[in-house]
Amino acid sequence: MTRPVRILLADDHPLVRRGVRVVLEAEPDLTVVAEANDGAEALDLLRTTQVDLAILDISMPRLTGLQAARAIGRDHPGVAVLLLSMHDNEQYFFEALRVGAGGYVLKASADDDLVAACRDVVRGRAFVYPHAVNTLVRDYLERLRRGERLPEAVLTPREEEVVKLVAEGYSTREIADLLHIAVKTVERHRANVLDKLGLRDRTQLVRYAIRAGLIEP
Numbered sequence: 001m002t003r004p005v006r007i008l009l010a011d012d013h014p015l016v017r018r019g020v021r022v023v024l025e026a027e028p029d030l031t032v033v034a035e036a037n038d039g040a041e042a043l044d045l046l047r048t049t050q051v052d053l054a055i056l057d058i059s060m061p062r063l064t065g066l067q068a069a070r071a072i073g074r075d076h077p078g079v080a081v082l083l084l085s086m087h088d089n090e091q092y093f094f095e096a097l098r099v100g101a102g103g104y105v106l107k108a109s110a111d112d113d114l115v116a117a118c119r120d121v122v123r124g125r126a127f128v129y130p131h132a133v134n135t136l137v138r139d140y141l142e143r144l145r146r147g148e149r150l151p152e153a154v155l156t157p158r159e160e161e162v163v164k165l166v167a168e169g170y171s172t173r174e175i176a177d178l179l180h181i182a183v184k185t186v187e188r189h190r191a192n193v194l195d196k197l198g199l200r201d202r203t204q205l206v207r208y209a210i211r212a213g214l215i216e217p
Contacts, residue, residue, distance in 0.1 A: 004029050005122050006050055010036035010068065011057040011084065020055070020084070020110060027115055039063025039071075040178075046076050053122050055114075056101075058085040058092055059216045061168060062178070063161065066092075066099050066213070070157055073100035080121045084110065092213060093128065103127035154196060160214065162189040166202060167209035 007024060009032050011017045017035055024030045034049045036042035040062040042054060054072055056065030063071075069081045082103040083096045096104045102121035105113050117127040155163065158179075165175045172190075176183045199205055209215045 004031040005118060006031060006033045006052045008034045008042060008045060008051045008054045010039060010042040012037050012060045023111060023114055030118055039065060039068030042068050043071055051079050053080045053082060053118060055082045055084055058083055058087065059213060064214055066095055067160060069101045070099040082117055082121050155193060159189050159193050162186060163193055163205060163209050164214040166190060167206045167215050
């Protein structure tokens, strides 16, 4: 690109955003044009801001980075996505690939990897934090040799949204307003989730949301 890469940065921790912005804007070919506190705000900003790359924290309120990445791939296919995470976790990595993210960077190594990751992803190349590559690829190939398939997502994207908001303490009415759906639709999604996962109540739903990375413990 002849102009700097325009970046949307989404993380619910202002100090993290500030640090990441300093790293990015030290480079002449990268510039942060918008910041968001969560995935939902990031999607709102994409409707009004010209962006080449969205850098999303995996764990955010309202919509996680994974949920936002899926929506960006569907609604803004020209925007590249890079996920930023504190979790050195195989499940997150494979889920990032599934939702269409082009890269996955650990916050602990952001100073070393983030700039290279941005440049790779906007050029259509995948980026994974280097020390994880061998382990992840070896495990993936071993699964293929055994004839295994990576598990499909248990919940639909809308069900994940409802689970996340329930776990964050929103009421049924508040969830309906946030997602622009009917109260009965929220109730139906919640009942479907409980049935799919074999759960009984909100407490178990919260525990599931934590294990699935939808909310932080």
